[in-house]
Amino acid sequence: MIQQMESLKTESADFVAMPHKIDPFVVRRSVLKMLHRAKASHLGSNMSVIEMLIAMYGCVDCDKIRELAPDRSRILISKGHCAAATYATLAHFGILPRSLLDTYHLDGSLLTGHVNHSVHGVEHSTGGLGHGINVAVGCALGLRSRGYPERLVFAMLGDGELQEGSIWEAMMFVSHMNLCNLITLVDNNAISSITYTEKVIDMRPLTARFEGFGLSSHVVDGHDVNAIMQAINSIKQGDKPGVIICNTVKGRDVPFAESQPIWHYKSITDEEYSEAISHLDRLEGMA
Amino acid sequence: MRGQIIDAIFARMQTDPDIFFLTADMGINLVEKFGETYPERYANVGIAEQNLIGISSGLANLGFRPFAYTISNFLIHRCFEQIRNDICMHNYPITLLGTSTGFDNAPLGPTHHIVDEWGALKSIPGIDIYCPSSVAYAASLLDKIEQAGRPAYVRIPKGGHTEPSSVEDMVKIAGENADMLLVSYGNPAQVCLEAQRRDPRLSVLIINRLHPLDDGSLIEALTPHRQILVVEDHFPLTGLYGSLCEFAARHPLNGRIKSAAPKNYAFDVGTTPEYFYKKFGIDVHSILKLAGN
Structure with a gap:
């Protein structure tokens, strides 16, 4: 796997891949610890997006993000409630001091429960859904206008978030302007807010929705970092903007939380935390 | 404009x-x-x-x-x-x-x-x-x-009004006495200027920057007047009337603040803005009447 990623790394100049340095188990462990300490919610989504975050940050020059270079790639977390996973990923990529993670969701900390641009490395504060993608479109347009049309912009959306009309305003424009540097990742964890997405608004197949708007679509196992990165690279090599439908499991690797809608809201008890960590230990031992 | x-x-x-x-x-x-x-x-x-x-x-x-x-x-x-x-x-x-x-x-x-x-x-x-x-x-x-x-x-606003010619955020055109001050912005400001032409005793304060308001300039502009009438094409509670009432709570004034403004949505046809100005009492005639004419 590492060899495959090294080969991806060499395929284009700004493709500074280093996800092999980041172990999803390590990030998961950090996120569980943060959520448990803070008695915070959104465990489900924070567990489903970890590999997506690793793939996105693994595809860009994190030094430029750390330095806030004007020509940096932009990563927009449109589903802002995945804050714990985002902060943990930023820390594991060396953008955010790891010690800050201990302050997540606590009094006086900037590490709020939805991503907050006061935190170094976070491009934009989100929380209301259907915002981040539109800002990402502006970033992609701006990078093109500034003379950096190859610089990547990522937007990470939820499958429930696709119910917001502003998403499709963005998609129309992205396609019309052929903003090839914008790559949209959908965390297709099959749960919206209070119930399963297909019971709320059944939009399957998602690929047809995006293709109808003129985008190229790719479907991958959203817990396979390498597969996500290959899809990213494929869009980079293509001639139209693309979306990656990342099929994920909400609450991934937390056995009692997997695919259970209540874990959008519930906070984890001491016993549940111990059980989750033990399970991660077992999975890691088998990996 | x-x-x-x-x-x-x-x-x-x-x-x-x-x-x-x-x-x-x-x-x-x-x-x-x-x-x-x-x-x-x-x-x-x-x-x-x-x-x-x-x-x-x-x-x-x-x-x-x-x-x-x-x-x-x-x-x-x-x-x-x-x-x-x-x-x-x-x-x-x-x-x-x-x-x-x-x-x-x-x-x-x-x-x-x-x-x-x-x-x-x-x-x-x-x-x-x-x-x-x-x-x-x-x-x-x-x-x-x-x-x-x-x-x-x-x-x-639609229109190309040449008056007032000032580029200040607040423009005061003083009247002949200090009793009534009309405060306005946008197109209704022209209504107030016309009211002043008909009754030169009236003073007019035109505010081009609606928010935030400069407290020092407001104190200077409002203090001399016993009556202040806010004329606007916006609901008063959240409009300039509301802003001045909030200001008056912090800086007590000599005058009382009144409002001439629409209070609700209008569902009838009016082919010109003046139709609605008349309907909601923000026309010259209504303003002069409120000013005691």
């Missing part, structure tokens, strides 16, 4: 590479020159106002200073959360250019009457709100916005 603002932005784009102009498919025979001359700094995002604000925010992230143009009601009402979260929370120097105010679109019905938008917006910290009352102030606006370097909303 719209022309002065647009022309100033267009001229500035030649020397300022950070200006980006966006429209939500509005401004026929007006905005096309931006795309023709500066295609890399112009976008027509379509009739998609939420996207207009989101894209503007992304451009501001890149260091641009975007100007986002469409009709005021679509721009403000539909996009309130985008303006709050994506612009103001990030303190992005984005200027919202809203065309039409009050009853400028008189016969088009209540969805196109702009009578409650800036009052909603002023509840968000960090945004400047302008409503030019004359072409002179409109022409000076770009410099003021650029100097402030933060979010701004420009409520652009």
